[in-house]
Amino acid sequence: MRVIQVKCPQCNSPIQMKQKDSLFLCGQCNAIHVRDGGIEKLDYEIAEFSPSAQGEKVYMPFWRVYASFVIRSKNVEGGSMFKLMSFVKGSSDGGNMFIYIPASEMDPDNFKRMATQFTSGPPRYSTRLNFGGAGRLPAVVNKKDAAELADFVVVTMEAEQPGVLQRLDYTLTVNDTKLVYLPFVRGASGLMPAL
Amino acid sequence: MPDISVGLNCPTCGGAISIAEGENAVNCPYCSSVLFVEGDQGVTTIAFKNKVARDSAMTSTQSWWRRGLKARDLPKTGKVIETYPIYLPFWRTSTRVAGWICGYEERRHTDQKGNVKVERIPKESMVLQDYSYSEIACDPGDLGIRSLRNLVGESSFADFEMIPTFEATTSKDDAVVHAKTDAVSKARSSARVPHVTFERLHVFPRALTMIYYPVWVVRYNYRDRMYMDTVDGITGQVLSGRAPGDPLFQSLAVTGGSSLGGLIAAGSIIYGSSADDWRIGLAGLAVGLVVLFLAYRFFRHGSERIEGEFKDKKATMAQTLKQVQGVAKQLEGLR
Numbered sequence: 001m002r003v004i005q006v007k008c009p010q011c012n013s014p015i016q017m018k019q020k021d022s023l024f025l026c027g028q029c030n031a032i033h034v035r036d037g038g039i040e041k042l043d044y045e046i047a048e049f050s051p052s053a054q055g056e057k058v059y060m061p062f063w064r065v066y067a068s069f070v071i072r073s074k075n076v077e078g079g080s081m082f083k084l085m086s087f088v089k090g091s092s093d094g095g096n097m098f099i100y101i102p103a104s105e106m107d108p109d110n111f112k113r114m115a116t117q118f119t120s121g122p123p124r125y126s127t128r129l130n131f132g133g134a135g136r137l138p139a140v141v142n143k144k145d146a147a148e149l150a151d152f153v154v155v156t157m158e159a160e161q162p163g164v165l166q167r168l169d170y171t172l173t174v175n176d177t178k179l180v181y182l183p184f185v186r187g188a189s190g191l192m193p194a195l
Numbered sequence: 196m197p198d199i200s201v202g203l204n205c206p207t208c209g210g211a212i213s214i215a216e217g218e219n220a221v222n223c224p225y226c227s228s229v230l231f232v233e234g235d236q237g238v239t240t241i242a243f244k245n246k247v248a249r250d251s252a253m254t255s256t257q258s259w260w261r262r263g264l265k266a267r268d269l270p271k272t273g274k275v276i277e278t279y280p281i282y283l284p285f286w287r288t289s290t291r292v293a294g295w296i297c298g299y300e301e302r303r304h305t306d307q308k309g310n311v312k313v314e315r316i317p318k319e320s321m322v323l324q325d326y327s328y329s330e331i332a333c334d335p336g337d338l339g340i341r342s343l344r345n346l347v348g349e350s351s352f353a354d355f356e357m358i359p360t361f362e363a364t365t366s367k368d369d370a371v372v373h374a375k376t377d378a379v380s381k382a383r384s385s386a387r388v389p390h391v392t393f394e395r396l397h398v399f400p401r402a403l404t405m406i407y408y409p410v411w412v413v414r415y416n417y418r419d420r421m422y423m424d425t426v427d428g429i430t431g432q433v434l435s436g437r438a439p440g441d442p443l444f445q446s447l448a449v450t451g452g453s454s455l456g457g458l459i460a461a462g463s464i465i466y467g468s469s470a471d472d473w474r475i476g477l478a479g480l481a482v483g484l485v486v487l488f489l490a491y492r493f494f495r496h497g498s499e500r501i502e503g504e505f506k507d508k509k510a511t512m513a514q515t516l517k518q519v520q521g522v523a524k525q526l527e528g529l530r
């Protein structure tokens with residue numbers, strides 16, 4: 001076992017952070033990189049806070065998975081299968097969609113709620129170049145796992161509709177995965193979106 | 196999470212840092228440098244400090260002699276021959292399972308005329324859970340230890356040169372495969388969907404750790420026969436062992452079991468015939484046979500008490516269940 005100091009792969013500056021995070025942000029050049037089986041520099045977006053956002057501002061990392069989804073056959077007892085297809089852009093039995101996977105540590109209920117909320121209603125935002133002094137939640141979900149979790153999220157969205165899912169024959173192909181920081185404010189009832 | 200941490204020094208400022216099990220990045224609390232742990236092929240290795248003294252291990256063994264259906268004169272007659280510590284290697288991993296299991300459950304309803312109606316209840320179950328798994332990373336021989344029970348202890352390699360260490364001989368890939376299989380199996384059990392029509396589970400191995408765990412081996416003698424047990428080097432509890440049984444308990448078991456089994460079977464048959472319901476008699480006969488079989492099994496194997504994860508013990512239990520199932524099937528055929 002060997003311990004090394006983490007340095008930015010873009011400008012070679014030592015990384016300094018107050019919190020544990022699997023995404024290493026360089027304070028000098030703002031590059032973010034990961035070290036999951038090798039050093040990889042990540043392309044990312046930071047969403048702008050709503051001007052009316054009040055309270056402690058914090059950014060939450062999400063993996064935005066752009067995927068193609070095709071349903072071959074399906075069977076639901078006592079319900080219908082239309083919800084998922086309403087999010088898919090394309091033909092009646094398939095198309096493309098953005099799936100938002102929370103990358104920070106959270107309990108299963110919150111994970112499910114956040115993922116389905118942003119996937120069913122994709123956020124619209126303007127971007128900015130830095131975090132502007134706002135806090136940043138650490139990421140624990142890596143890019144590869146996000147692609148698999150995207151599959152879980154689309155089935156979850158459908159299974160939680162009226163009726164009991166019995167069979168779903170489909171394919172989900174991940175075309176692209178991008179890191180997106182979405183703005184939140186910390187309130188009495190927890191973190192609330194501040195887009 | 197288990198309370199496991201490794202003490203290291205920051206390569207930038209030299210300050211003492213602590214890294215939790217499974218973590219590969221840590222922030223130095225003194226200079227805020229971000230540090231990355233490059234393990235042995237991605238595996239973090241931890242050794243627990245031995246906290247149990249030789250006398251305590253012997254005391255644990257002697258108090259274990261008094262528990263259970265062991266020979267009554269074992270505490271007086273048993274004599275410890277040797278006691279020594281060893282380090283055993285274990286793979287430990289945490290695995291997250293996310294997915295859905297859908298299907299149905301069948302419920303049978305019988306009306307007053309004896310007609311059976313099968314109701315099919317559709318079920319869907321989400322799984323989003325972390326599962327821990329551990330397995331021994333070497334051939335445990337006759338030690339009777341195959342998995343870790345305790346995960347709380349002080350990490351230190353200080354005892355490594357003084358305590359004999361078993362080398363890890365199983366591969367980490369095999370351990371990950373076993374952990375995945377175990378996690379999926381537990382996820383399926385938690386879903387409680389008897390007839391599955393759709394299943395999509397995603398398995399995420401999160402952290403793989405090699406843990407060297409201290410264990411005391413105690414060899415003892417009883418009436419010119421050698422026995423052995425193992426004592427946890429951190430908690431001081433007996434992990435596994437073989438001990439002599441007691442002929443009196445064996446005799447009582449076979450006598451009492453035969454009497455009880457016979458009474459249950461005969462009573463049920465008599466009551467069933469008077470109530471004109473042959474099913475009562477058949478059920479009583481089945482229960483009586485099971486009691487008789489368990490009594491016989493205790494009599495047959497009661498000369499030696501075995502505790503722990505021994506291969507032959509597992510086989511015996513599996514055989515028992517198989518035999519009981521065989522009897523049940525034969526009775527089902529009679530109906």
